[in-house]
Amino acid sequence: MNTRRDFIRISTLAAGGVALGLTPLKFLSGSRSREELLDLPAGSSREIYRRIPSYCEVCFWKCASWVYTNSDNQILKVLGNEDDPLCNGRLCPRGTGGIGMYHDEDRLKTPLIRVQKNGKQEYREAGWDEALDLIASRMKEIKAKYGAESMALFNHGCSGPFFAHLLHAFGSENNAAPSFAQCRGARDVAYIHTYGTIPGSPEITDIRDCRCMVLIGSHLGENMHNTQVQELAEAIDQGITLITVDPRFSTVAGKSKYWLPIKPATDLALLLAWIHVIIEEELYDKDFVKLNTTGFDQLKSHVSSMTPEWAYGITTLEPALIRLTAREMARAAPASIVHPGRHVAWYGDDTQRSRAIAILNALLGNWGKRGGFYVPEKVAIPDFPCPDYPKPAWNFHDIHLQKYPLAEESITNALIEASIPSADNHHQIRGWIVSGTNMPEAIPDKQLFLKAVDSLEFIVVVDTMPMEITGYADVVLPECTYFERYDDIRNSAFREPSIALRMPAAEPKYESRAAWWITKQIGERLGLHDYFAYDHYEEVIDWQLKQVGTSLDEMKEKGVMRFSRNKDVYLEGEIKFNTPSGKIELYSAAFEAAGLDPLPVYTAHPEPPAGYYRLIYGRAPMHTFSRTANNQNLIDLMPENAVWVNPKVAGIEGLKNGDRVYLKNQDGIRSSFTVSVRVTERIRWDSVYMVHGFGHSKKELTKAYGRGASTTELITRVMVDPAMGGTGMRGNFVMFVREEEGKEVEI
Amino acid sequence: MRYAMAIDVKKCVGCSDCVVACQVENNVHHGYCRDWVTETINGTYPQLETEIRSERCNHCDNAPCVRCCPTGASHIADGGIVLVTARKCIGCGACIQSCPYDARYSHPDGHVDKCTFCAHRVEAGQQPACVAVCPTSCMYFGDIDNPYSDISQIMKVRKWKVLAPEAGTRPQIFYLL
Incomplete structure (x- = not known):
């Protein structure tokens, strides 16, 4: 099969229920209730009944939290766990507003399968068995035809390790996350x-x-x-x-x-x-x-x-x-x-x-x-016993070692490129599993992505939300949010070692399921039973916790446990470094051997042509890119991004605060939606600034659709790092196009 | 006993955690808020200064909203906390007009709503939700009549200001400079 993969819009509806049991809390005892105090109608369900331990999934920091529910098992709020050295009882706005993910009515609700109907591709709702059977049979087919190595995983977040385990057991190590080539990779390679x-x-x-x-x-x-x-x-x-x-x-x-x-x-x-x-x-x-x-x-x-x-x-x-x-x-x-x-x-x-x-x-x-x-220092938690992974005939290093000699991790954009057939592509990727990463918004160069999608034989997307990526899948699986599932024990390397437990605070809404369950189901259908030797992931967590002197029962009460350190937090005198020389290598022989400058050399980068401004982007404290764009709690804080424009530039371009403009880049790509102008002294006159993660084109994201402009869409010139394949994304220049009829502003 | 709040603008990053924590704690409807964040920029690039402030009801000692309320719904409760009794409020909006801080809004249920200093939490010995959640710990809440409280101590050693002192409302939110 080599279909032209039409982008499909998802619309399904289903009902859900909630029920769960834990020790009730004796909270606010001896004081008047909010209702009495504020003279509100009695019988309000805002009274806290119990708290369930978790850790946050809105970003990768994984702050430990308590999820508070009422006696009807409704989730009321989430607060930081006071014992957690990472958050000290204080979540950030995204964590505090994280419940918006759980309550979001736009969530994926049932498995979906791509079908051809009246000459048009669309999704139909499917049961879990049917969807899982289909995935397993397609993976087996790909393995038989091309080898297991030709399946790749793109992942982000706590579900990633479950799918990585599945893929490794299946026989592929081609597992990439945008956190390397699109984010911290260059830094990590430099430090290594x-x-x-x-x-x-x-x-x-x-x-x-x-x-x-x-x-x-x-x-x-x-x-x-x-x-x-x-x-x-x-x-x-x-x-x-x-x-x-x-x-x-x-x-x-x-x-x-x-x-x-x-x-x-x-x-x-x-x-x-x-x-x-x-x-x-x-x-x-x-x-x-x-x-x-x-x-x-x-x-x-x-x-x-x-x-x-x-x-x-x-x-x-x-x-x-x-x-x-x-x-x-x-x-x-x-x-x-x-x-x-x-x-x-x-x-x-x-x-x-x-x-x-x-x-x-x-x-x-x-x-x-x-x-x-x-x-x-982190806690030494042993892996749950399972057989060794099969040794693949090739892996991601074979794809990009020649081109990017120093890449320690696998490069998303290189795996995407490897999914496109060409004369010199000897390691072609044929199928994707995508877990928790919205690839078209997270990785630049959409043309490359679309070419890859067209060439692939099979795509599975697992997500909680109908993100843009879901429109390209053959099978879409609805994952439950972090409020409804177990994940691995959090084990962060920090000054003070600590672990944190995430357990469900509510039953999964709709037909959504946890990654541990999904991967076990697929694994068993692939005959990989030995790699999933448990009935429930609780067994794995409990076993691991017992290896470090606690238990699931204890962690359900505590949420977080701190451990003492085994080595000093600071170092004196001569330090042993894990480099070839054992020293900090100011001059890098490894860079020299790889044909790179052994000491950093400044090189000039292209500058914006007249009438264009460099597009700089960043974060806002209340959003984590696409992940939170449809979260009503956080939309309340920041509904869309704005383009920051220096007043001098605004004068030249005739722009006022609040004007809506399209942005058009040096390659003639215009933003799909308009963005509001923010005239501010806070940005240089040669640049404009936007927060990344807005301008969603998927209508099923009813609250995020069309709000603001997408930075990724405008990043079509990618400056690839020769050391490790990172995608330099700040070499794009934009001009303003007025809202009315796309009439261009001349200067 | 006089509850007050001091907010350190040197530490505040304007993340709005206080806003969402309040919404969640007090079940404030989407699209409304009892506290909010403002940003002031002075100067021209690159000589710039900024001040980011988390703002809310100032729980004034001389509260115009209480004085102008025709039904007594707006009142001063224990510790000087200004509250609105929803049941008594007829939604006339006089208090909204009278507030120099624009701290009150019309609740979709027809009454006026605003910050309560999380009176229900304070009575239970907890900090208001905004104070308890703040990642930068830039807010101090407590009894300003008690010279040993955190807020009294910090206000002794830091310069501070209040908003719209000219309105004569004797506000009880202090900004540490």
């Missing part, structure tokens, strides 16, 4: 080749005790990764010096002693100039550098000409300001951090920029130091 380890997730930045922190485009506070924001606030109380580098006056720029309004795409020049000043003025930690690094002399001569005056011409930042900020960060060292950032897929040389950040940190001598980078 400098320090021999990644800067963590959660990041191992000791912000709590930091005295000076540099943020390169990181917008903490808008990026609401909970622990970091909590510690930033604590550090502000303690008088931290913040240095924020951003063409946009971000929230944290407003809290910074120094805001460096850099010309976009020139950050690497600034970093090299800082390295120059710190070496030139001998501000670096000499003992640390001598004891723990290699390649200092090469670095010194490499940056000798990269003066602040040199950087001034590139970055538009005053040389005096560059010197001043270099001295500030050196003065605070080692309690001084240049934050490695997280979403770093900007200009295609992101691994090199991240290397410069890693090098600068090494000069500050902050590795293993209080207020620098701490040593994370």
